[in-house]
Amino acid sequence: MARRLTRFLSKYALLATLAISYLFLYLPIVHIGLGAFAKNHAFPYPPRWTLDTFGRLFANSLYQNAFANSLILGVGAGALSTLLAAAATLGLMRHAGRRTGLYLVLFVAPLFVAEVLLGIASLIFNGLFLELQGNLVSAILANAVHCFSYALLIMATQLYRYDWRLDDAAMVFGASPTRTFFEVTLPLIWPGLLGAFIVTFIMAFNNLEISFYLLGATPTLPSVAWGALRYGVKPELYALATAVNLVVVVGLAVMFVLMLTGKVAFGHRPERERAV
């Protein structure tokens, strides 16, 4: 009897903890979401539904501009850092030998530099030595520095499981190194590349601290939001936050479904693992 009671209690205590954790994580987001769709956005309980804020948001050319810039920044920095990190990871795994640890530490060291400092330093460096004005190119470069380390770590965990002897096999059967990469290596490691790209895209897209210093007058979504705060929290900001969240959630949901249906598998399964 006592044992059944304990089991009953522990089961519901666990469920309650789970519920509280999710509430803690999602209440702020839900609050903003409700605010975005409500006329009484400051305290939307119960909400009086409206879509006006979204109308105003999408009609505002500043936000449109900022969205386009953020997109360019995210794609540019994501692609650049993913490419560089892929090259770095391949080099680390195949050719670094005994100094792998040293190279790895040097590659991830930018993670430990505060983003604000990285922004200021990049501004000065890009301006003085590369003679780049504060613009999107300069911001993409600076963001890529930071994103590179994340991309490297994400890819390294994926590529660690790749069996490089498959490359040997491809070459013995007549594939040149380039052909080997596109026929065998890439098809097996692209989930790692995609994962790194998605994460770095989101990081650059949402970045304020680094971009802030390098963009000059070019608006991005985070910088516009930051600027708008000076005039109080406007309903457009609720709508903006919700729109960004929706994009991210839809992206993750698509990926989840793809993985669930087996269209995409992360990492290379050793081939004999499931042999009968």
Next chain:
Amino acid sequence: MYITLDGVSRQYGDIWAVDRVNMGIGQSEFVSLLGPSGSGKTTLLRIIAGLEKPTTGRVLIDGVDVTDLPPHRRGVAMVFQEFLLFPHRTVYENLAFPLRMLKLPKAEIEERVAWVVGILSLAGLEKRYPNQLSGGQQQRVALGRGLVGRPKALLLDEPLANLDRELRQEMEVEIRRHQIALGIPFIYVTHNQEEALSMSDRIAVVRRGRIEDFAPRTQIYDTPRTAFIAQFVGRSNRFEGTLDGAGMLASDCGARLAVPAAGLAAGSRAMLFVKNEKLRLDPAGATPAGANSLACTVKDVILRGAYADYILAFGNRELNASRPRSERAFLAGEAVTASFDAADMDLFDADGERPS
């Protein structure tokens, strides 16, 4: 020779993994590289494939110096121990891979894959992925991928090591059959002497990066050139001792054995090997069949089916004998006489070389 290795060496740090190897392999020869793990046999195979570069020396295939050619331009194929099928490709695509790299027309690719599917009985598996195949099926696909491109040579790196015993024996026969049918050299790396003996024309015994001997398989087994080969190939009893002037060896274990007349000086150290199946057994008291006889007690009998392995106590050491069960069965505890002739033993000097 169709494939020639000319003074091939490979250095890793301070270690010579392959050390001054010279070999000539004929156009339709089945050659095994037999050696313990870490002896450098796989490195040697990878050098022939082009996956490793020799530190010094040359590799010639079909008269062409390929030492500086990358693997994809050598025209050889390989079967790996781990199979290494492309996991994202179906069986058909795996088999077609070498042909696509040769840029053959589609019709010919289909024809050749069909041929290899036929000879390896892979029909019905073409659309499966490697992880949907059993170990034996994966092995066949790996072999098929090696044969389909009609390579100049097929290199096999312990391809049967991951298969169970029965399947292995089946595949041994099959691999040998394909080699004869195709008439190309197969170079087969293994640490398993049974595989090497059952398939090869010639066996190269590899030890510490060097070729200890490269000879026809019967010669490797029947008249090993060094003590290492005698120890490594087949199962033997080893005696060490000092030679006296009368052509007798006083062994450290207390036996006096008549040895074949050999160019070893009296008083020098020598070792000799007697293969387990050459040790004949008779009940104690009966006239022993061989010239050298040792009085032993049967300690243990291990039943192998057609024959039995006997572990014998001789003084304070053990001897091993392997006899057909049709001959006579002995029981544990029985007193027996183990005997052998001088012709049954392989004598080596203290350095392990056969005296000339």
